[in-house]
Amino acid sequence: MNKFSCDFKIAMNSSMVGFEILDFMHSDKEPNLEDMERIEKIIKSINNFIIERPEEFKSKAELFLSFFKLLLCDLKVLKIAEQGGNLLQETERLKVLYKEFKFKFSNVSDSCFEKKNASKLDEIESFDRRFTLGLMKEIPFQTSYLGYSDFMKNFRQRSHFREETTDMKGQIKASPLVKIIAYLDNDPLVSVKRIKPNKIYSLKLAIRGRFWPENAKNLSLDFISSCPSDQYSLSKYILEKPSNFTGMDFEETITGEIQFKTGQSITSDNLCFIISPLFNMEEGQKKVKCIGTNQLYFKVRDSDLSPYSSGYNKIDQHIISLLDELSSSDIQEDEIQDLVPLLSAITNLVGTYTQSAIFKETSSVAESSFQKEVLRDLRIRLGQEVEEHTKQVGGFTDLKYKGIVIELKVEKENGDRHTICTKYTKQPTQYQGVEAKQVSIVIVLDLTEKVQPPGDIRNDVLLVDVETHGGKEKKFPSKAIVFVINGNIKSPSEYSR
16 A cells, blocks of 8 residues: 555656646747746756656656756856856856767667657757757656546646546546657658658658547648648548547557649748647537647758759759758848849859869968959959948948948968858958848958868858857847858879878
């Protein structure tokens, strides 16, 4: 009897920890400074949970503990940046916690989804709050559940799983809940997917549900979108009631297909499809609360139909991916439209300079000479709208096109790309800010010694965030696109000697 009481208490506590985590994870807003106290309470709850559990139940709990510690540290960094404090110490702590989190994530990756995302996570060098939160939403927290009636009594008290009705005898009836994980060609749909028109893609939905109403015939998944229905085709997703179903949890996978008839322009918003689950009852329909992947985002692009063309197709595709990234980070559409012809012209210029080895074996080029050459070549493509030496905020810009600042630099000391980006993006950002634009352009001629041969030219075209005064989180964050041109290069044969 005593053992049962102890187990019951542990089960109760573990369920409550799971509720706390679910409630936080599926909040409509992104974590911010106001959530720090709440996160500290969750960390304490998980710590207590770990103490009570046997070793075999601790791995995923420790992963969640590592995640919330990491999230709390990230918010502390933000708070220090805004209010002052030892930013360097906390930033270093964040790096250590992120390394520990990635290690724990790789160790508990037992599903196909988790293994794929462990490798993706490993490629991301610094903590990305939104991406990591998206990954953790898909991982179940291990708990010991109570009997159904006790479980539901506790479940109904939580904000995201509130009960709605009771039956004639006053017994609690569960409100239906569906969790969906979507896969496009067996790849988890956790971010915007770039796809091509007139190509059929497999769209698989893994469905886990809680409570199937007694008089429900089937569960249909409707897709709601502003995309005109005649521009795409999508399979119907209907889940029939399982024959051996007992009324509690259910789990099924439905596979269908999606195809778009036409592509989007570069500046078009991502296409969004909201999944709306409905139980088809004997009389009418019943809406079902949906968590997990309930919104799908697509960017439909055909490179052959793209208006962006510099003549260097591989670099064009890389630039288009950067434009997509800008579109998804709330950069204004009119600014992106102005960027398109400018980036196309610069890509052509950089490709030509590199292919023709214009600055080969040249260790000394004056910035004024470099500027004259770039100005001439940009005007060949863009005409008189390329301006030079316009006065702005007490200084003079190198070049400007439709309000977009183009800064030109010659680097002779350090060819490290991160150093170049940090060193040269702040000046044009200040110029750019008074234009109420968020993206500036930097073109750097790298004349440092090339001990190793230059690699893929796409490594020399980078989109970077530029930190500005007033704290990290801004409604209109500043960014820069940096092009690095390799000068002072050797003949390829010299690397074989």
